Amino acid sequence: MKKVVKFGGSSLADAEQFQKVKAIVQDEDVRRYVIPSAPGKRHDNDTKVTDLLYLCYEQVEAGENFKELLSTIQERYEAIIRDLDLDLSLAREFEKIKEQFLKKAGADYAASRGEYLNGIILANYLGIPFVDAADVICFRKDGSLDEDKTDAFLYERLSNLEYAVIPGFYGKAHGGGVKTFSRGGSDITGALVAKAVRADVYENWTDVPGFLVADPRVVDNPQVIETITYRELRELAYMGATVLHDEAIFPVRQANIPINIRNTNAPKGKGTLIVGSTCIRPKYTITGIAGRKGFVAINIDKAMMNAEIGFGRKVLQVFEDNGMSFEHMPSGIDTMTVFVHQEEFEHQEQRIIAALYRSVEPDELEVEPDLALIAVVGRGMRATRGTAGRIFSALAHARVNVKMIDQGSSELNVIIGVRNEEYERAVQAIYDIFVTAGIEVLP
Numbered sequence: 154m155k156k157v158v159k160f161g162g163s164s165l166a167d168a169e170q171f172q173k174v175k176a177i178v179q180d181e182d183v184r185r186y187v188i189p190s191a192p193g194k195r196h197d198n199d200t201k202v203t204d205l206l207y208l209c210y211e212q213v214e215a216g217e218n219f220k221e222l223l224s225t226i227q228e229r230y231e232a233i234i235r236d237l238d239l240d241l242s243l244a245r246e247f248e249k250i251k252e253q254f255l256k257k258a259g260a261d262y263a264a265s266r267g268e269y270l271n272g273i274i275l276a277n278y279l280g281i282p283f284v285d286a287a288d289v290i291c292f293r294k295d296g297s298l299d300e301d302k303t304d305a306f307l308y309e310r311l312s313n314l315e316y317a318v319i320p321g322f323y324g325k326a327h328g329g330g331v332k333t334f335s336r337g338g339s340d341i342t343g344a345l346v347a348k349a350v351r352a353d354v355y356e357n358w359t360d361v362p363g364f365l366v367a368d369p370r371v372v373d374n375p376q377v378i379e380t381i382t383y384r385e386l387r388e389l390a391y392m393g394a395t396v397l398h399d400e401a402i403f404p405v406r407q408a409n410i411p412i413n414i415r416n417t418n419a420p421k422g423k424g425t426l427i428v429g430s431t432c433i434r435p436k437y438t439i440t441g442i443a444g445r446k447g448f449v450a451i452n453i454d455k456a457m458m459n460a461e462i463g464f465g466r467k468v469l470q471v472f473e474d475n476g477m478s479f480e481h482m483p484s485g486i487d488t489m490t491v492f493v494h495q496e497e498f499e500h501q502e503q504r505i506i507a508a509l510y511r512s513v514e515p516d517e518l519e520v521e522p523d524l525a526l527i528a529v530v531g532r533g534m535r536a537t538r539g540t541a542g543r544i545f546s547a548l549a550h551a552r553v554n555v556k557m558i559d560q561g562s563s564e565l566n567v568i569i570g571v572r573n574e575e576y577e578r579a580v581q582a583i584y585d586i587f588v589t590a591g592i593e594v595l596p
């Protein structure tokens with residue numbers, strides 16, 4: 154048994170958090186490879202070290218005095234070292250960083266130092282080897298990750314080490330230097346390490362109890378999802394529910410390694426287990442609800458649309474020609490609706506409408522703005538009668554006007570369009586009917 158454990162920024166924000174991390178790592182011998190983020194916020198008004206590093210490098214590029222801010226960053230790390238009573242100095246590392254800043258080593262280099270330095274401290278504190286991510290994670294010339302090389306390097310390096318700390322978020326750029334993933338990318342590093350060492354579980358430790366059934370900004374104190382499949386997670390994440398970096402799912406999914414989201418501040422909780430497939434029934438009929446505001450529906454009416462071959466293609470071609478992707482496309486006999494992001498659509502609205510008139514000559518074309526889409530996701534829906542009935546009667550009782558319904562044939566999700574201002578009410582109503590009312594999956 155082998156586990157890869159990744160700790161997010163808030164789990165390593167100060168010495169107290171480091172102590173929790175050490176207790177977690179040492180609680181199980183099988184927690185062998187540890188991936189740290191840079192120190193995150195210690196309280197609501199605090200700034201993440203990564204943000205400070207980006208800011209500091211902006212000062213470098215603007216030719217301003219960056220030394221004061223760099224000292225503030227150094228002090229963040231020194232406070233951790235002091236409070237943990239470690240025999241460690243980062244003075245030489247900071248000298249090197251200063252030199253590299255003056256040589257304009259780049260914003261990626263600057264940001265990566267957050268994880269790099271935190272990794273050095275954590276390795277020292279845990280008493281295990283430090284492996285620089287720049288030696289084992291490789292990017293190609295075009296900036297994309299070189300998965301095969303990375304997998305081989307990680308495998309080779311780590312098969313000789315029983316335990317190690319590998320900092321998250323960055324690797325080696327093609328031709329030297331450092332390159333980072335996109336923000337939140339330490340999750341990806343953890344997934345790559347898990348895949349390379351053939352881990353049994355990839356534990357992702359954060360500051361939430363797990364993946365929640367609904368957005369806590371909408372529903373008070375939502376339940377934690379105990380088990381979720383990668384496919385369900387993907388549906389929910391696409392619709393705005395975030396705990397993990399999107400790209401972190403793929404390496405572990407490929408290798409069929411479960412991800413366990415855990416809470417550093419409540420380590421006894423089981424968190425959420427993300428798996429390829431499972432026979433474990435979801436606790437409720439639905440697994441989760443997610444959604445987003447800010448969509449426009451473009452309704453196109455034309456008599457005998459159904460008989461016109463190529464109608465749908467011509468409509469979508471207009472969106473493609475204007476560089477827009479569509480989200481959903483429910484249709485009727487003589488009608489077709491295309492949902493797109495309002496922000497993207499707004500500034501090219503008239504051009505797109507004119508192109509649609511030219512291309513398909515509709516009888517009528519109507520644009521409806523300010524819509525929200527809600528995804529109700531659950532592998533349990535397939536086995537349950539009356540799920541749609543329950544959703545829509547709950548929405549009717551909550552006086553929510555349903556503008557659109559779309560259910561894929563996979564029966565994994567139902568997408569519902571409502572007005573922006575009814576979004577919160579709708580999510581709450583769906584949550585209540587399935588979760589608060591505690592309706593279990595029918596046998």
Ligand code: ASP
Nearest residue numbers: 190203322336337338339
């Ligand atoms: N420290 C980086 C960020 O703030 C990466 C990470 O935390 O995963 O985005």
